[in-house]
Amino acid sequence: MAQLSMIRRRKPLLIVFLLLQWFCTQVVSQDYSVTNPCATGYCSRSGYCNVEDYCSASRCASTDLRKSPLMRDPKERDPCVARCDYTATTGEFCGTQKVDRPVCRKNHRLSRVVGYYEGWSPTRAYKPFYPLQIPPNIYTHLNYAFATINPRTFEVGPTSRKEAILMERLTDLKKSQPSLRVNIAIGGWTFNNPGPTASVFSDLVRSEANQKKFFRSLISFMSTYGFDGVDIDWEYPVADDRNGRPEDFDNFPKFMANLKNVLMSTCGRDELSLTLPKSYQYLQHFDIKALEKNVDYFNYLSYDVHGKWDREKQLTRAVLDSHSNLTEIREAMDLLWRNEISADKVLLGLPFYGRVYTMADDNCKNPGCMFASAGNPGRCSRQAGILLNSELDDIRKEKNIQSTLDTDAAVQILTWDRQWATYDDDKSIQLKLDFARTTCLGGVVVWAVSQDTYDGTYSRALSGITPQPLYIA
Template sequence: MKKKDPDLKVFIAIGGWTFNDPGPTATIFSDIVASVSYQKTFISSLMSFMSTYGFDGLDLDWQYPQAKDRSGRDADFVNFPKFMARLKKAMDAGGKGLTITLPASYLYLQHFDVKKLADSVDFFNIRSYDLHGAWDQDKEWTGSFLNAHTNLTETELALDLLWRNDIDPDQVVMGLSFYGRSLTAADSSCMKPGCKFDEAGKQGKCTLERGILLNSEIDALVKENNPGIEFYEKEAVKVATWGDQWISFDDAETLKLKIDYAQSRCLGGVMVWAISHDTKDAKYNEALATILDRPTTGGTIEKFQNKQCRWTNCKESCPTGWVNVPRSDGGARNKKHEKMWDETGCGGDGARSFCCPPGEQLPTCGWYGFNNGKCGKGSCPSDMVEIGSSQMYCHNKQNYESACCTTNVKSMKVYGTCEWGAYPDCNSQEDCPGPDENKDTLMAGSPSGSGGGECNVLKNGLGLNMPGTQQRKYCCDASNPDLRIDDCQWFKDVGPVPAGASNSFCRSGCPPDRVRVAVDTLTNVCSAAGLGGMALCCKTSFSDKDDIEVENLKLDAFKSAMESWAKDHAVPRRADLEDVVANSSTSTERAARD
């Protein structure tokens, strides 16, 4: 993201509401601010963490100091500003920013010494949302009333608490939300302010939590239910109702009213909780950018591109971290641990290697059809595709051996969308499709196929030979934009040149953003020198969003420990276990055995 937006600053946020729920983390903030040694340990760890991962600052979200219902202690009020002063000094020395999150209600804001804290933060983030919700039910100071969770009139009252403490407005950032709070009305005929609710609203399909709906869910429900929508301009909020469901939320219109208010009060800016609550096409982020006259770097969710295995250029080894695929076609080659490599088109000076990206499962690959030099017309096992070919060591120069790989791993999926057509009478197949009817797009033609073949010469209408060579068809399934080969182009000037080669030598390499699928060694411009070849280089597209593997070190450690334990411990047979249970003298012992 920083490459797209050089001005972007990324802070790490620590804390949150559930962090102070009963449990192992409930008193961590109170413990840290009460001990100088704990503070030093925390600050040292924090600075190391931010340096390691490139964070620009910290937003500390303690919910809430001193509050007894949030595991707070009385000493927090005095200790927190002292801790923040030490933290600010360290952050300034490291060139890092520091902010804290403040509540909008006096109930919790009273526990923050905001005057002293103002000296130790770059700005305050005010949580001017979640002002109301299902938690209001039967509470003395709120009651079970239909109240919007974000309300400009109440926000103004909250900010007044800061102005009374002489906080500079430029140091205050007002919070906005990309979600709404939903309630179930006590009486579906009474949906106005002052009416009551019975419980939280129904859960959404994404949040799976009652009482809250993301903006993306609200948009879908509005489209589905065609509800009545009330616009409360003074409060800068909208309310949608259908059946007994009631939901308060913001859209572009109310967001503008809130931002206009922030500007009228000279606030330092606005923030949003949270960008993950937006629609897939970043509708609300785009709305904010328009209101604020801010440029954007593109709002759509990017897909994860799966890198594909590829041939290197001649004389080049695999890129750092990539793996040269071993040969698995049997015999002595396996014992010698041979790798997949090919000399075709390299001019007798080196070879290219077939390499797969790091961290991916390797395909099964090999060379097939050599038969001690008595090569055939080239073929791969039924579960493999041809990724290359060679006739260099074949006795009959129209025959060749095939380099073949399976396509059942991510790094080979794209190759499985294409196949080579008829050979050696290559023009007998006038067009695609070939054997696979789905592969009906003619991506390219090559007189030497993937590199080692040699199609028949051209013939005229009388069947007589003509100058030139037929073209073998490369046919692909291009129907899926997220899984296909496309934009195939011929290159003859990429890669190293053998020592002493003439100016007409064709370098059979590909640019780094393309994979090589064929080498044409028969084109006149290249064959004049008797060496080299043009490379057919294509772009690949294989993207997904759901099946992204994430490294889990704890899970890997657990698996390793379990495997180690299993090797050292004999597992009793079921019959042995039954004998043990049958011979147990007491029911307690039998239960223990079970």
């Protein structure tokens, strides 16, 4: 009876609470989640958006990413935990915890300069690029992109006989540069596109039997072509849109530990790296602290921050912005520092290509102005919205125009014929190198050396980063 009396006394309060909850749900929340987030970013355990009272240090489900989806079983993730954690990285919407960013002097030594070489670059009808065009004594590492994995046998191999020959040409560069290490990159974005290899990585990491086949084949493959290590480019585990499974979160670190153990038995072919996405959408599916234990370094994909896809996303608008904006990269890296990742294991990504838009208004050319569509494809890129640096060089020369340096974003902006492009040159690269040094990073990684000019203009902007023995090519 006492309990019943208490319920009656609280009934008016309960009714008010329920009415409030209904109102917020109908007018404000609209069933927001990490896949349907609110535009302002506010989100609490209760799922409410646009209401700051529901998102604070005391009410937010978590403000510490060590307790967040980045480190938890994907099946147990709360969408609002994810949302609050993500917005907490900038301190704008949720929580008060400050990020302990690494700080070093400007003379901090970058130990690695890694460059990806695209196996398809010699087949371009315009501006093909061959291994011998890579300037010597600049890169400490070259990654051949990509080897494939047979979806039935899990054996590693080149995609064609022509690429097998190209792999040998790339590793042959070590003859004139003995300190150079050449690694094989496995995977890539298209590897997880719908098709025979879409689920190969997920199938591999969930099965010890498949791993044994893979390891045996990999060691033989590396020995045959002279590779010194492996770069795993899985884009991306767990994610539904990339043919992942929830169990990838736990299986991937176990696989990497097994792989590292196998590589350590090869007498020197033991380097292991891993690509990491910048976006929280995909990074949340990596147990980065567990993965860190068995990798020599992470290749951080700090580009493609913006692009033509911004038109379709709920939280972005069709506005002109740089795809390698340093301001946004700095904030995105906070996800790593919250998880206490060693800065010297992180390499900053540098693109040798630009993202291009068609402007909506010729008279509005500044970042933040609207774009109408992706920019025109180039003869090399053959893809709307992308131009290689070598193509952008041609445009500047043909039209006798100059780019403008945006020092905040650390990019060059080039406009012509309603086209708007951002890219990196020697000046913006220097700004990013300064950031890498003062953030104590381990080095930089380029996608891709094969998008350079025929004489390696952009690679030469990286000369002198690491002290290297001088070898005559």
